[in-house]
Amino acid sequence: MENVEKAETKSKRFLSWTCVVYPGESLPEKWKEILGELMIPWAISPVHDQDVNANGEKKKAHRHLLLSFHSVKAYAQVEEITKLLGAPAPQPCRDTRGMVRYFLHLDNPEKAQYKREDIECGGGFDLENALKATATEEEEILDEMCEFIETNWVTEFCDFNSYVRKERKEWRTILRKNCFYLTQIIKSQRHYKEQEDARQQNANRKI
Template identity: 35%
Template sequence: MAKYTKSRTWGMVVYPESAPENWQELLEETFMQFAVSPLHDKDTNPDGEIKKPHWHVILIWDGPVTQNAAMKIAEKVNAPQPVKLESVRGAYRYFTHMDNPEKYQYDEKDIKLYNGFDISSYVSLTKEEKYEAIGKIMDIINDNGITEYIDLLNILRMNDYNLFKVACDNTILFTNVVRSLRHSEDKRR
């Protein structure tokens, strides 16, 4: 990689054996946004040998910085050379091996976000994922006889925040779905 490559997004690997005990606090003190994967302590090499435990880290700057600037952050936590991220979404999904079913599946709940890191700024659902979510919400509406949009939002907010966000982003669609169910029930009476 060229010495003067610039990017707003960099990734690095941190090893428990070499990182300071307070390495996440040291990164927090930079005030940059960052995300930390669950501890990857069940990854294996192709021969089945377990890899050294490590964390994957996404670092976000407000503007483009050089690899040298990224390296200064890595040095604070004794991490190897950071790499420019081509896709924050891809790196974030790799935190749990979401797209690698042959690898150990880590829990998304164990991802840690710091200093306002918001993955939704980098990730949007694919069309297929959106249609799947819409289908799930329609099943919830039908299964529960929901005839008011506010009732739908309350149920989703309490039970599935990702579906809640889809419902919020598709207000017109779901308002019409619940209204349609309400009117079809009125006709049956």
């Protein structure tokens, strides 16, 4: 059955392909230059150096590379490229978004989690679109943002916007889609704090 699947993979053409590369070993130092010369949209995962096998043994440090072509490519065409990168066995990728999420193990909480900012991409690869949140995920992120605002007593939108741009870039899209809602929460919190401060000052005067 495995041989049949391999034969089918080599006979079909796909838009996106993926492979595993090993930095510091088979991956050439100038791998970015190689991809740049070929003008291929690409994205590569953070270094997966905390993954373990089923028996608990630590896996060799590696990265997942995604090649997203402008037109479908056959196995042999892609293999010519991956051989240059020290990864001679490319695999078709039928779900680009799912693959990019796997870079971070977003849907595998039992596995080591990696940081979004450690993903690298080039050749015009649209990382923002690939990691676009679902409606459910947007609601969860919005709840997380509200929790941050309330816990940290954020009272100015400009401060929160600056924090998101510098520290939580994965929140940017949700922030911009929900500016009015978040602004009202921040204004309400500022108003509440002002009232509390006034009450405290009055209480101190009476003492």
